[in-house]
Amino acid sequence: MVTIDQFREIVLKVARVVEARAHPDADKLLILKVDTGGVQKEIVAGIARHYLPSELVGKLIVVVDNLEPATIRGVTSHGMLLAASDGEHLSLVLPERVMPPGSVVR
Amino acid sequence: MVTIDQFREIVLKVARVVEARAHPDADKLLILKVDTGGVQKEIVAGIARHYLPSELVGKLIVVVDNLEPATIRGVTSHGMLLAASDGEHLSLVLPERVMPPGSVVR
Numbered sequence: 075m076v077t078i079d080q081f082r083e084i085v086l087k088v089a090r091v092v093e094a095r096a097h098p099d100a101d102k103l104l105i106l107k108v109d110t111g112g113v114q115k116e117i118v119a120g121i122a123r124h125y126l127p128s129e130l131v132g133k134l135i136v137v138v139d140n141l142e143p144a145t146i147r148g149v150t151s152h153g154m155l156l157a158a159s160d161g162e163h164l165s166l167v168l169p170e171r172v173m174p175p176g177s178v179v180r
Numbered sequence: 181m182v183t184i185d186q187f188r189e190i191v192l193k194v195a196r197v198v199e200a201r202a203h204p205d206a207d208k209l210l211i212l213k214v215d216t217g218g219v220q221k222e223i224v225a226g227i228a229r230h231y232l233p234s235e236l237v238g239k240l241i242v243v244v245d246n247l248e249p250a251t252i253r254g255v256t257s258h259g260m261l262l263a264a265s266d267g268e269h270l271s272l273v274l275p276e277r278v279m280p281p282g283s284v285v286r
Contacts, residue, residue, distance in 0.1 A: 075248050076189055081260070083182055084190060088264045136264070136273055142181050154187070158194045158242070158275045158283040165277035167242055167285055169264045173271050177264040 085140040086156070086179035087111065088169055094127035100147045106130065106155070110139055111176015118151035124164040136167050136179050191246040192262070192285035193217065194275055200233035206253045212236065212261070216245055217282015224257035230270040242273050242285050 089108035097103035097118065104122045107114055117137060136156040143152050156167040169177070195214040203209035203224065210228045213220055223243060242262040249258050262273040275283070 075246050076191075076244075077248055078250065078260075080186075081190055081244055081247060084187055085182075086262070136262075138182075138187055140181050141187060142183055144184065154184075154286075156192070156242075156273075156285055158279045158285045160280050160283045163277065163279065165275040165279050165283075167262075167273055168276050169271040170274050171269070171271035173264045173269065174266050177266040177271075179262055179264045179273055180260075 082180070084138060086136055087139040088134055088173045088175055088177040088179060089137045090175045091130045091133045091135060094130040096122060096127060097147060097149060103147060104130070105149055108135070108137060108153075109175045110137065111174065115152040116150070117153045117155060118146040118149050119155050119157075121155075121157060121164060121166070125166070133166070134169055134173065134175070136169070188286070190244060192242055193245040194279045194281055194283040194285060195241055195243045196281045197236045197239045197241060200236040202228060202233065203253060203255060209253060210236070211255055214241070214243060214259075215281045216243065217280065221258040222256065223259045223261060224252040224255050225261050227261075227263060227270060227272070231272070239272070240275055240279065240281070242275070
């Protein structure tokens with residue numbers, strides 16, 4: 075169990091995908107540039123088997139905005155997108171209605 | 181900034197809304213019964229100004245599954261749904277593709 079204060083430490087935001095490309099050294103990874111409300115950042119996501127870069131551009135997704143940067147196969151990821159998985163299939167998690175990038179998710 | 185371990189402590193899951201009704205004592209609140217993969221639980225959500233109970237039933241949403249229960253205006257909430265807000269508008273956050281309830285979001 076976690077407390078509401080623990081949950082509130084995690085900053086989740088709506089972000090728009092601005093660019094998406096394959097990771098040069100990892101089949102499963104994509105590199106996305108996202109806009110989290112005036113701020114652009116690059117994130118690495120393990121969704122290449124489930125999404126094409128071209129279908130991601132323009133999409134509103136949800137990212138963990140205050141995650142410590144991590145270098146994944148040589149590329150620094152400044153956040154993480156949210157996706158649902160049942161172990162086989164994967165789906166991004168999106169706002170149902172159009173919301174401005176930077177909108178807080180909680 | 182939070183670490184990946186801090187984020188992993190929060191269990192997010194896809195849930196299906198089974199029932200939805202107005203909170204008897206609070207205009208802004210709805211009470212939802214959700215299925216998080218074989219487990220049903222009741223959650224209280226401050227979305228009554230943005231969603232009708234009838235439009236929620238059957239929807240796949242995302243909930244914080246391991247949040248300490250909290251009593252909100254006399255009703256115990258066993259979790260929290262994720263929604264995006266810009267201070268005026270509000271949108272639920274949903275899996276883009278149909279996923280089984282209980283699918284882990286991360």
